[in-house]
Amino acid sequence: xxxxxxxxxxxxxxEQVPELNIIVATGIYPYSDLPFQFHFRGxxxxxxxxxxxxxxxxxxDLTEGIAGTGVKAAFLKCAMDxxxxxxxxxxxx
Numbered sequence: 413x414x415x416x417x418x419x420x421x422x423x424x425x426x427e428q429v430p431e432l433n434i435i436v437a438t439g440i441y442p443y444s445d446l447p448f449q450f451h452f453r454g455x456x457x458x459x460x461x462x463x464x465x466x467x468x469x470x471x472x473d474l475t476e477g478i479a480g481t482g483v484k485a486a487f488l489k490c491a492m493d494x495x496x497x498x499x500x501x502x503x504x505x
Contacts, residue, residue: 439470
């Protein structure tokens, strides 16, 4: 998330170059802020109802597949340009 990904393109490359093992990741590169869909959902937010949506999203990518493709992420990555704000750092990246 944050930098984009296009799993069908990765699948096509893997089919065309079978000797190449492509390992995809899930995670987030939030620049200076989280993606919009995470601003108001989850613990400690305006719509504080239920679990952290990032946990559900990343777990689904790892266990079921990314964006309904069936391609499972092999690992979780997280990168930031600046320290997270204290209000968001406890459960985020």
